[in-house]
Amino acid sequence: MKKKIVCAVLISAMVCGAASCTGSQPAETAGADTTAAATPVSDASAADVTKAVLDEITINSAFEKSKDSLGDYFDGLDTDKITDSSFYICASGAYPDEIAVFKFAGADDAKNAVAAVNERLEYQKKTYKDYTPEEYYKLEDAVVEQTGEWLVYIVTSDNSRAKEIALGVIG
């Protein structure tokens, strides 16, 4: 065991020494995304919007669901009308957190989809009200916002900030 430790220390020293020769740049990118979060992105994709929100607001066990599976979560949503989407849920089922961003061909299609999203929200409220009452606040001020051809649905620990970020990216 002692030998293994000594070898590990020596190898670590070698690796560190070699790394110092490469002249690698210091990590400057970490903070860059956070400032860009609320900056409008021209021709932003739905994934740009969810990424910007998730860069700042955490969803535990966040897992992205494909467009094919939207029907499992949004009953009555006409997925054929969706031209771009990004949907994250708390996959463990422990928390109600989720964020969905849908883009449609036109504003009318987006408006028509609001009912399906509200139905999802009501289902979640009914589910979590008794299940985890301490998490219910996330659903109380959940965001269902249609703007032009976009439809945004947000349930997080800071919905107002998440909405600000999302709409900021959509522009």
Add this chain to the structure above:
Amino acid sequence: MEKKTKVDGISLAIVILNIAIVAVLILLVTLIYLYMTGKLEPTDVANMEQSEQTAATLVTTALTTDTVETTTEPEEMTVTEETEAEPDAEETEETGETTEPEVLVAVETDDYSDEFFANDFFIGDSIYTGLVNYGYFDSSQVFAKIGLNPESVLTDIDDTGLTAVGKAEAMQPKHIFIMLGSNGIAFMGNTHMAEKMHELVDKLREACPESYIYVVSIPPVTKEHDAAGQETMVMVNGYNKLLKGMCEEAGVVYLDLCSKLQDSSGYFSADYAEADGMHFLGSAYKHMLAFFQREIQL
């Protein structure tokens, strides 16, 4: 020609620095080489490999023993699992090697086959919603709802209007896995829950006579969750004990997943536990499915 002569002081310093670093690296490599060749005997390496192979064999043997006992005497299955280290200790004496629990963990891989579960059905609560959420299975193979318990599962319906038993009946799966009770241990009586599980098993048997039914223990909770007091390990163990007894009585297989998710202190391992201390991280599902497959195949 002029360029060659224009080597300034900084460039020279960089060259010297690089030469120095390379020299240090060569020295370190030499030291390691000398250390390894001078102190470590080849037999040690051979013994290490042999030790790992022995551990693998022992794990396979232990798992085989579990399965055989599962199908005949479920009561003894957990006893074997709890004392899994015993045969290791015996083997250790013979080979003169020290038992390393880490090796056992490494040998039990989380590999499983999608094909193996292709015609199977899962019934559970919010934890099993993760099977669909994480994309392990299509929703047609899972009946899972947040807050579901052994009593409500008998009457709750999904968005197609089917109960868990109804959905199973329509599917006629090869294996049915049921994991329910985590939601009830805080407010429902354990005996009542075990009775309801028995009722569910009976109904499934009637609806799916060709299916193999597996009742899965409820998972552990983390130390922090336990300390909060709502659901504790005492409650978890108490319910699982009754569940195991029910399986014996009903003649179905009890799968002790709980012990597979525990850390050395007996609480839900941080490797698998969601932040709330009760639900699963994505890795836990893989671990669970690999365990199911091993138990059934061996």
